[in-house]
Amino acid sequence: xxxxxxxxxxxxxxxxxxxxxxxxxxxxxxxxxxxxxxxxxxxxxxxxxxxxxxxxxxxxxxxxxxxxxxxxxxxxxxxxxxxxxxxxxxxxxxxxxxxxxxxxxxxxxxxxxxxxxxxxxxxxxxxxxxxxxxxxxxxxxxxxxxxxxxxxxxxxxxxxxxxxxxxxxxxxxxxxxxxxxxxxxxxxxxxxxxxxxxxxxxxxxxxxxxxxxxxxxxxxxxxxxxxxxxxxxxxxxxxxxxxxxxxxxxxxxxxxxxxxxxxxxxxxxxxxxxxxxxxxxxxxxxxxxxxxxxxxxxxxxxxxxxxxxxxxxxxxxxxxxxxxxxxxxxxxxxxxxxx
Numbered sequence: 001x002x003x004x005x006x007x008x009x010x011x012x013x014x015x016x017x018x019x020x021x022x023x024x025x026x027x028x029x030x031x032x033x034x035x036x037x038x039x040x041x042x043x044x045x046x047x048x049x050x051x052x053x054x055x056x057x058x059x060x061x062x063x064x065x066x067x068x069x070x071x072x073x074x075x076x077x078x079x080x081x082x083x084x085x086x087x088x089x090x091x092x093x094x095x096x097x098x099x100x101x102x103x104x105x106x107x108x109x110x111x112x113x114x115x116x117x118x119x120x121x122x123x124x125x126x127x128x129x130x131x132x133x134x135x136x137x138x139x140x141x142x143x144x145x146x147x148x149x150x151x152x153x154x155x156x157x158x159x160x161x162x163x164x165x166x167x168x169x170x171x172x173x174x175x176x177x178x179x180x181x182x183x184x185x186x187x188x189x190x191x192x193x194x195x196x197x198x199x200x201x202x203x204x205x206x207x208x209x210x211x212x213x214x215x216x217x218x219x220x221x222x223x224x225x226x227x228x229x230x231x232x233x234x235x236x237x238x239x240x241x242x243x244x245x246x247x248x249x250x251x252x253x254x255x256x257x258x259x260x261x262x263x264x265x266x267x268x269x270x271x272x273x274x275x276x277x278x279x280x281x282x283x284x285x286x287x288x289x290x291x292x293x294x295x296x297x298x299x300x301x302x303x304x305x306x307x308x309x310x311x312x313x314x315x316x317x318x319x320x321x322x323x324x325x326x327x328x329x330x331x332x333x334x335x336x337x338x339x
Contacts, residue, residue, distance in 0.1 A: 017295050017319040021262045022335035028160045028211065029261045036069075036220075036274055038267020038325045039166040042141040042149055044103055057099045069096075070273040074233040089235075093226040097167075100131045100223075108138045131223045132169040141170055143178055150326035153333045155179040158211035161257045165220040165274040167229055172216050182213045187222050190239045190249050194228050201251060209253065217254050219282075220274060236273045240281045250282070259286050263294040264332075265318075267325040270309045283318070294318045 024030050040047035051069055054060075058076045060067070077092040105123065108114040122129065122137050129137070141149045151174040154162075162171055175183040184200040184207070200207055200215070209215035220239070221228035230239045243249040250258075263283065268275035283294075294317065310320050321328060 018321070018331065018335065021264060021295060022332060024262050025157055025159065025332070025336045028158065030157075030159055031257050031261045031263050032154060032159065032162050033263060033265045033278065034162070034164040034166060034171065035265070035267040035269075035272070036165050036167070037269055037272065039151075039164070039168065039170050041267070042151065043135055043168070043170055044100075044107070044140070050100075050103060053103060054096070054099055057102075058095070068272060070231065070233045070236060073231045077232045077234070089232075090227045093229040093231050096229070096231060097131055097223055097226060101126060101129070101134055104131070104134050104138055104140065107140065111138070114138055131167070135168065135170070136173060143174070146330070147326070149174065150329040152178050153326075154329050155181070156333060157336060159214060160209035160211055161215045161217065161254065161261075163217045163219060163254065163258070165230075165278065166218070167221055167223045169216075169222075175214060175216070181211070183216050184209070184213060185222065186215055186217050186251065186254075187225065187228050188217065188219045188243075188250060190219075190228075190230065190242050194225070197225055197228065201253075209257075215254070217251070219278065230274075230277075233273065236277045240277050243281050244285070258282055263318075265295070266328065270305065270312070279313075295321055 021030055037047040040050055044050050051067075051072070054069060055067070055072050058072060060072045060075060062075075073092055073096060076095070077089065105119070105126075108119050108122070118137065122134060126134070135141075141151070143149065143152065146152045151171055155171065155174040156179050164171060169185065172183040172185055175181045186200055187194065187197055189195055189197075207213075218228075220230035223229070230236055265275070265278075265283075270276075306320075306322060313320055
C-alpha cells in the first residue's frame with residue numbers, strides 16, 4: 001500500500017525565534033545568560049549611574065568618554081603598580097566591591113522604606129557583609145513585584161541552568177525565596193587560583209541540575225571571592241585566553257548546555273566587555289552544527305549601532321530583539337504558560 005504524505009499538516013507553526021525558544025522551555029533546553037547591566041539596573045537602579053560613580057570614586061581622569069567599568073578598573077589597576085611592575089590584582093576588585101557597598105548605603109539612606117536602625121546595623125556590620133548580603137538586608141532588588149524585578153518571572157521558568165556575568169546572588173535569591181527552588185551557585189574557574197573555591201560538583205559529583213535544583217553559573221566571578229571577579233580589561237583577556245586553552249575552566253555540564261540549548265542573552269550593550277568576551281569565547285566557539293535558535297536581548301537603541309549588532313550576531317545564528325529585558329522575560333513566561 002502506498003501513502004500520500006502531502007496531506008500531513010504541521011502540529012505547530014513556529015512563527016518566530018521567540019516561539020521556538022518557548023517550545024524548548026519544558027525540555028530544559030534554554031539557557032538564559034544574564035548581563036551585568038541588566039542586574040545592576042535592578043539592584044542599583046542604573047548601571048550607567050554606577051559607572052559614573054565608579055569613575056568619580058577612583059578619580060578616573062577621562063570620565064566623559066563613556067568608558068565602562070573595565071576600562072576604569074584597568075586604569076586604576078595599572079596606576080597602583082609599583083616601579084618594579086608589581087601590583088595586587090585582587091586589590092582593585094576589593095575596592096570596587098567597597099564602592100558597591102557605599103552605593104547600596106547611599107540608596108538606603110534615601111529610601112524611606114529602610115528603617116534607620118537597619119541602616120545603622122548594616123553600617124556596623126559592613127566589613128563582614130558581602131555586597132550580595134548587604135543588598136539582601138536592604139531589600140535590593142525587591143521581591144514584591146515582577147514588574148520591578150523580572151528575575152522573579154525568570155525564576156519561575158522550569159530551567160535547570162542559568163548563566164550570568166553578575167557578581168551577586170540576585171538570581172539565586174529570586175529562585176530560592178519566590179520560586180521555592182534550591183539553586184546551587186557555581187563559579188567559573190577561569191584561573192588556577194580559583195580551584196580551591198568550593199564547588200557543588202566536588203561536594204556532590206552526581207549532581208545534575210534540574211528545574212527544582214538549578215545551577216546558577218557565575219562566569220565572571222562571585223562577590224564572596226573577590227579574586228574570582230573578571231573586572232579589568234586584563235582580566236577579560238585572561239578569561240578569554242584561559243577558557244580557550246583549558247577545558248576545565250568551564251564545567252562540562254555547563255559547556256554541554258551551552259552547546260545543545262537555545263541561548264537567550266539578556267540585557268547587554270554591544271560595546272560591553274562582558275558581552276564581547278562571552279560572545280567570542282563561548283558562543284561563536286560552539287560547534288556550528290549544534291547551533292540552536294538563539295536570541296540576544298539588546299539594550300542599544302541607536303539605529304546605526306543596531307544594524308552593526310545584527311550583522312555581528314548573525315555570524316552565530318543569533319536573532320536580535322531590541323526591547324527591555326523585563327518585557328522580553330514576561331513574554332517568554334506568558335508564552336510558556338499559554339502553551
